[in-house]
Amino acid sequence: MALIGPYGSGKSTLFEALMQTAGAPIRRSDPRTRRAGTEMRLGHCSYLGDSWSILDCPGSVEFAHATACAIAVVDLAVVVCDPQPARALTVAPFLRALDAARVPHIVFVNRIDTLDGAVRDTLAALQEYSAAPLVLRQVPTRTGGAVTGYVDLVSARAYRYRRGMPSELLSQPAEMRGREEEARAALLEVLADHDDALLEKILDDIAPGTDEIYAQLRRDLAEDRVVEVLLGAAEADHGVRRLWKALRHDTPSAGETASRLGIAPEGAALAQVFRTQHAAGGKLSLARIWRGEMKDGAAFGAARVGGVFRMPAGEAVKSGSAVAGELVGLGRLDSVATGATLGGDALPFPAPPEPVYALAIVAEARGDDVKLSGALQKLIEEDPSLRVTQEAELGQTVLHGQGEVHLAAAVERLASGFNLRLTTSAPRIGYRETIRRPVHQHSRLKRQTGGHGQFADVKIDIAPRARGEGFQFVDRVVGGAIPRNYIPAIGEAAEEAARKGPLGHPVVDIAVTLVDGTFHSVDSSDMAFRTATRMAMDEGLAAADPVLLEPIDHVRVHVPNSFTAKAQRLLSGRRGQILGYGEMPDRPGWDDVEALVPAAEMGDLIIELRSMTMGLGSFHRRFDHLAEPRGRAERGAA
Ligand SMILES: Nc1nc2c(ncn2[C@@H]2O[C@H](COP(=O)(O)OP(=O)(O)O)[C@@H](O)[C@H]2O)c(=O)[nH]1
Ligand SMILES: [Mg+2]
Incomplete structure (x- = not known):
């Protein structure tokens, strides 16, 4: 029960x-x-x-x-x-x-x-x-x-x-x-x-x-x-x-429940892990015994039950076996995940909800990083409604979950259970940048150091492309002004240079066209052309009226309809553009408010949403597009 x-x-x-x-x-x-x-x-x-x-x-x-x-x-x-x-x-x-x-x-x-x-x-x-x-x-x-x-x-x-x-x-x-x-x-x-x-x-x-x-x-x-x-x-x-x-x-009775779930009454022991706990004594898998008798030492594939535990007063007490209908702790099932069925085909199990809140986390002690990733894995096993992402581009590890209290409990658990102290902060947003006007850029590398030198000369056009069209490199060199074998290095260098633009973010939606150049039969090389291209890109992008792009999420907020108007005001107040709202087909009395909202405004949305809806409001979000910031964000992101 x-x-x-x-x-x-x-x-x-x-x-x-x-x-x-x-x-x-x-x-x-x-x-x-x-x-x-x-x-x-x-x-x-x-x-x-x-x-x-x-x-x-x-x-x-x-x-x-x-x-x-x-x-x-x-x-x-x-x-x-x-x-x-x-x-x-x-x-x-x-x-x-x-x-x-x-x-x-x-x-x-x-x-x-x-x-x-x-x-x-x-x-x-x-x-x-x-x-x-x-x-x-x-x-x-x-x-x-x-x-x-x-x-x-x-x-x-x-x-x-x-x-x-x-x-x-x-x-x-x-x-x-x-x-x-x-x-x-x-x-x-x-x-x-x-x-x-x-x-x-x-x-x-x-x-x-x-x-x-x-x-x-x-x-x-x-x-x-x-x-x-x-x-x-x-x-x-x-x-x-x-x-x-x-x-x-x-x-x-246990038999009635098994039959409600379509579990055949006859057969070998069948159990399902519904929760996992890690403690000093190792891993404990809380399981429901659906059928038969679960004995200490029973084998399920590679896993072997290392103890059957009951909890008469909070502490786990070991016993030899458990029978159908019981919820017990099973010891040392290291390879068994939460939700797994032991002894039969997988029984249905609820999928974790989408995360609605996130924190960037860093181990306070340097050198704890390996320990942290191991502990996070165990934590997610204990609570599949947590999630971790490694965001290399932004250089951050982000813990995602269901709210402030949920993540605070996770951080507390890492401290008390794994002796890991973390510093947390709001995750950085993946801003992008682009340019607003086309430029022509001519850059020349000419270095003479002792023996043979370095020489490369490129002329490129950098032009804005429509949102979402990405990066493009076009080669328009004619008459062997630059030998063909250097062209790939130039294209790669242009793309590499676009990974960090003049505003400090990756540059998107630009076309780089190589229009002309010159070379030296001895002093030119792939390396020289790469360097010249990077110089051309750095100078060219800075001159091309760069502008920040912020990620905009498509958001669906779900609230009882008495809170619909409040939810709309909340989203508008966060630079959201309301797309519409309507009754949820599978949830009478609830509305679904659809909006486009800058990701930078989503960080603590769940906190405010819950506080204005008796804790009932929730949302789904997905990245939608990049856009030039309007209003407040320009300040925030700078
Ligand atoms: N007046 C009154 N208070 C209660 C009753 N049952 C629980 N409480 C109080 O309500 C608060 C929350 O109880 P708790 O059992 O922790 O709630 P939970 O969050 O549902 O587990 C505690 O301060 C309890 O003492 C009750 O029957 N009458
Ligand atoms: Mg309680």
């Missing part, structure tokens, strides 16, 4: 409450000292005789890939969220991911102690973002204004919460009053949609039995036709045992 949901909704608190309630030797951590919710935690415990593997996922959008990998391998996801209807939008990406992957899930509305409105409104707000109908399993009961307990809609029993203890069953069963009756009727109506027998009873006004309702709920949940909604307050253990009971009864 995986706990997923927005940052700060209470997943880690609930993880610890669930583990502790099941008797696992885990202590409650102080949320202020937790590692900013960037890590995924795996825990093992046993509740009423069933063994459980639980994943506590990071909530921030910058770590969304970890959540995607988790939901690819679990039987059930629990979406933990706030009761405030206004926060429902932040739950939308999680519900959407679950619906897309058709992973059975339930919603745990946490912090029920802070609810001041009606839970009905919370449900209605969440329903907007869920394909499957949400059904409320409990309604809160209050004393004064505060939520102090609940009525279970199936059993019709009333409970009072007790801090850190099981809720107390109230001896006087609650009369199902107006509001509860209404919620119960809504629940039955949804279930009746998928069950004719139930529908008939409801139409005939016969009260269906509780067993019948439980069984139907379980079936509907397994097929992602309904989403059960439970209530609680993880911090006080309210609703935690009730959640355990729902998990126990309603979580699809």
Whole structure:
């Protein structure tokens, strides 16, 4: 089972409450000292005789890939969220991911102690973002204004919460009053949609039995036709045992999940690595056992399992084997990548998202470069939503990822896990330059040093070409003014000289035409003609009205449509040219804003975009063309 949901909704608190309630030797951590919710935690415990593997996922959008990998391998996801209807939008990406992957899930509305409105409104707000109908399993009961307990809609029993203890069953069963009756009727109506027998009873006004309702709920949940909604307050253990009971009864079995994914029930041990961790003890591959038994020492191609580990209290504890349904750590699978399937054909696995933020990185200690590249490789293995590029032309190594926090966590990980201290900076932009007017250039090299000297004389025309046409060298020499065998060296030297123009950047979109020249039968050579050509290019380009060209990206910004106007203003404010916008075909309620934006303005776009869209906005970019800067950039790039 995986706990997923927005940052700060209470997943880690609930993880610890669930583990502790099941008797696992885990202590409650102080949320202020937790590692900013960037890590995924795996825990093992046993509740009423069933063994459980639980994943506590990071909530921030910058770590969304970890959540995607988790939901690819679990039987059930629990979406933990706030009761405030206004926060429902932040739950939308999680519900959407679950619906897309058709992973059975339930919603745990946490912090029920802070609810001041009606839970009905919370449900209605969440329903907007869920394909499957949400059904409320409990309604809160209050004393004064505060939520102090609940009525279970199936059993019709009333409970009072007790801090850190099981809720107390109230001896006087609650009369199902107006509001509860209404919620119960809504629940039955949804279930009746998928069950004719139930529908008939409801139409005939016969009260269906509780067993019948439980069984139907379980079936509907397994097929992602309904989403059960439970209530609680993880911090006080309210609703935690009730959640355990729902998990126990309603979580699809390992066999059901395997069949949902089309995995044949018979066959040799089959497992899938969904996350990789590097630690002092070596590499640990967190894997889901899909079928059979995974034993220490099992061989998969060249890889051999070096230990099967469970985590009853945070630390990995070695055991001999694990069975289908478990999530365990497998030791020393050095050649096995995250996502890999062990023991069968590759099972589907989520691809990492495109990077949206980047930093240039340099090792502080000189001589750490080799160590850095090894560590980066391990880091990317741990987190495939990171990427590294070596940009030789700009002389920089760039780390790409999902945002500021994501990259800060990566840099921190390099320091704590690999003892590598880095200096980071905004990556340099790949500017180009070109010329605005044609020039004719005559350059002559004549050197006499002792024995035989150097002589070369070239006349070239340098002319601008249209954007995107690139570099061109044309030979127009006639009558043997320059012997043919020197021409290739002249062409190469012209192209080489264009790699760094008078403004310091590569020169693009020019045509160099060799029109005439002279040579000396003894003193001319390839070398002499190269030197003369470079002189001609340097002088000629400087005189040809050089101009900077900046890369312009084609950008698609995705936002809920209530933020469309803001997104457009954001892009215009960054010298963007809006090309248009429209509803995303596969994402109702979301718009796609298309624009051309200078790459120099894209560096921290994601930060501002997220801060104005409750963290929901995202974008795709690709290089589009080069253009002369308009407005601000001329200053910035100079
Ligand atoms: N009032 C209240 N606060 C809670 C509850 N559960 C968690 N919190 C607090 O919410 C904050 C975030 O919790 P955490 O579990 O770290 O959230 P996560 O980011 O989803 O893992 C912490 O300060 C918790 O103490 C709850 O049921 N009620
Ligand atoms: Mg957390």
